[in-house]
Amino acid sequence: MNNASLAIRKVLVPLDFSDPSLQAVQYARRFADPSGAELVLLYVIEPVAYPAELGVVINLDADLAERAMSELEKLRVQHLSDLSARCLVRNGVADAEIVATAKSESADLIVIGTHGFSGLKHFLLGSTAERVVRDAPCPVLTVRHHVTAEKG
Template identity: 40%
Template sequence: MIRLERILFPTDFSDFALPAQQYAAELANRLGSTLHLLNVVQDIEMISPDPASPFLLPTGQLPELMAATQENLNSLAQPLQDTGLQVVTAVRSGVPFLEILQYAEEQAIDLIVLGTHGRTGLAHVLLGSTAERITRKSPCPVLTVRPQALKAHAAQSEA
């Protein structure tokens, strides 16, 4: 029997993540699973053309940014916990897809639920896809949720 005791929802707090959050919370609720909320603060050296340039995030501000991110995760977790859901929050720093995969292994995650930006064509080639990288290398199944998923589901429910 397949048991989904630990569900991971990695979030970047974007609107694209909201449908995946709702799927992850609903699955965790129905299955009695623990929901893990994770945000990865991107490593400045990976996004800055010059690691010494201060235009993105001065290195000294990383602890403050991670603390603010933890507060955002706690705000996201509180309404879920109020419904009786068991929620674990975590903030990591580094390359998002690598940190998500490492967290999934360390926590023995059974399912990753994540949103996609739905990029195609040149934007996909240039920007890559965190969701695609996670799906290809994940130690567990991955459910990707497109931004239109909730709209389509709501339309079917009304019909």
């Protein structure tokens, strides 16, 4: 395998605006900066289903897509203005949309934050990052939030 086949031209960064996902942006930047790769920031709006008197109601907040795009753009301008970066908002189940976007965008790498849940919390909530790793069409770097100690 030659180095050309390992070239990173496009990095997909799914965000939920949590600390781990914001830290993932910094890791993605480290991959994109030296190679000139494009960063694609992705936010997925998952439909919320709740029981109603007659069946199930799917609640899609009409303003959420607009607010999410605004937050993504703000992040792009503040932290990635010197790089090639763009923002996407999709609707659907997070892991499926991340994998589908990686395929449609021909991403060479996905950098995704993980909350690092374990035990019962992991069992109940599952792991979007874990499902993305399992189904992704390209390598996935998972970034677990960590706090670095400051030297005093």
